[in-house]
Amino acid sequence: MTNSFGIYVHIPFCVHKCSYCDFYSFTKYQTEDFKKFTEILCAEIGQSHRFLKKWGVEPAPIKSLFFGGGTPSLLPVNFLATIIQALEDQFQFSSDIEITIEANPETVSESFLESLKLRTPVNRISLGAQSFSEQNLKNLERLGSRESIYRAAALLKQWGYVNFNLDLIFAIPGQSESQMLEDLVEVASLGPTHVSSYNLTLKPGHSLFSKLPKDDFVADLYEKMVERLQSLGFEQYEISNFAKPSASCEHNLLYWSGGDFLGLGPSAASRFYKEGVFHHRKQWSDFGKYLKQTHFEEVSFESSTQSQTWLEATFLELRKNSGIDLERFYKRYGYDPSSAKQFSLFLKEGLLTQEGNLLMLTRKGRLLADLVTERLVDV
Numbered sequence: 313m314t315n316s317f318g319i320y321v322h323i324p325f326c327v328h329k330c331s332y333c334d335f336y337s338f339t340k341y342q343t344e345d346f347k348k349f350t351e352i353l354c355a356e357i358g359q360s361h362r363f364l365k366k367w368g369v370e371p372a373p374i375k376s377l378f379f380g381g382g383t384p385s386l387l388p389v390n391f392l393a394t395i396i397q398a399l400e401d402q403f404q405f406s407s408d409i410e411i412t413i414e415a416n417p418e419t420v421s422e423s424f425l426e427s428l429k430l431r432t433p434v435n436r437i438s439l440g441a442q443s444f445s446e447q448n449l450k451n452l453e454r455l456g457s458r459e460s461i462y463r464a465a466a467l468l469k470q471w472g473y474v475n476f477n478l479d480l481i482f483a484i485p486g487q488s489e490s491q492m493l494e495d496l497v498e499v500a501s502l503g504p505t506h507v508s509s510y511n512l513t514l515k516p517g518h519s520l521f522s523k524l525p526k527d528d529f530v531a532d533l534y535e536k537m538v539e540r541l542q543s544l545g546f547e548q549y550e551i552s553n554f555a556k557p558s559a560s561c562e563h564n565l566l567y568w569s570g571g572d573f574l575g576l577g578p579s580a581a582s583r584f585y586k587e588g589v590f591h592h593r594k595q596w597s598d599f600g601k602y603l604k605q606t607h608f609e610e611v612s613f614e615s616s617t618q619s620q621t622w623l624e625a626t627f628l629e630l631r632k633n634s635g636i637d638l639e640r641f642y643k644r645y646g647y648d649p650s651s652a653k654q655f656s657l658f659l660k661e662g663l664l665t666q667e668g669n670l671l672m673l674t675r676k677g678r679l680l681a682d683l684v685t686e687r688l689v690d691v
């Protein structure tokens with residue numbers, strides 16, 4: 313069975329560090345760094361390709377190419393085009409490849425989109441809206457505003473980027489249920505094809521940590537959000553992701569289906585399934601070291617154990633509304649989650665449901681997804 317294959321490119325630049333952000337991003341850079349970064353990234357592409365060959369991996373044509381960040385829309389389009397060309401020189405692009413770039417609303421300008429359209433095959437944009445409430449945006453220390461989200465969405469449509477996602481955050485301190493639902497009304501008025509919505513998580517010590525809403529309220533908000541998005545025509549296909557018909561994100565699906573992906577850039581993880589286990593490669597999370605790197609081939613992969621692989625695969629696949637196809641799962645991973653001791657109990661308690669070969673979390677089960685997953689791999 314050939315694994316599906318995608319590439320994630322991490323673009324680490326941000327104008328400012330949002331207080332809640334855990335991603336590796338870099339705010340102290342000069343414009344010359346864009347060129348240097350692109351040159352190193354292109355070297356990494358060539359060396360990674362050679363490494364995969366040496367390692368015996370012949371990747372399938374790329375189904376999904378995802379530029380994440382950081383704020384990828386800060387990288388001038390000519391450099392994005394150079395990176396895409398370098399990838400095309402080494403890897404085969406599938407004829408229906410999905411190429412996504414994340415963008416913050418305040419960075420989306422007419423000239424950026426015009427150049428993106430003329431110089432690149434990017435066909436999907438993921439807009440980091442997070443909220444439409446000025447107070448929430450201020451609490452999150454976002455640079456964008458409600459107005460910039462509207463302006464960016466209008467420009468996307470004007471330039472033919474009708475396939476776009478809005479990223480949202482809910483359970484922000486002070487956010488009421490009605491405010492959260494109002495955000496969703498605004499979402500609908502902008503007409504994205506996809507919505508990703510995650511509850512806010514903060515580390516202890518953050519000024520808003522003690523103000524985070526209680527778990528029961530978060531669960532309640534989540535339930536209401538799912539209902540409202542569904543009533544607006546978005547089908548939930550994963551715990552936190554919703555799409556209009558045929559607009560699910562290929563990159564997400566590849567990730568949650570256990571597909572292979574190569575991560576490029578200073579803080580991109582990679583994962584390959586080979587000889588019955590997952591192999592992961594983590595990178596440096598250090599921009600300075602990344603720019604000095606010369607031997608990407610030497611960055612080796614760490615192999616998961618058999619039970620770690622089963623746990624990861626169960627965790628990923630159960631997040632999808634379509635759940636786990638038990639027969640396919642057994643053929644691929646050699647493990648049957650329905651053989652776990654607590655399996656029947658989870659069915660009885662309404663946390664899991666089984667339809668023929670398909671095993672899925674129920675709505676109640678989705679709220680306890682981590683716990684259920686952990687107990688489904690009791691080896």
Ligand code: SF4
Binds near residue numbers: 382
């Ligand atoms: S813009 Fe995104 S990546 Fe950059 S600091 Fe804010 S949340 Fe993090």
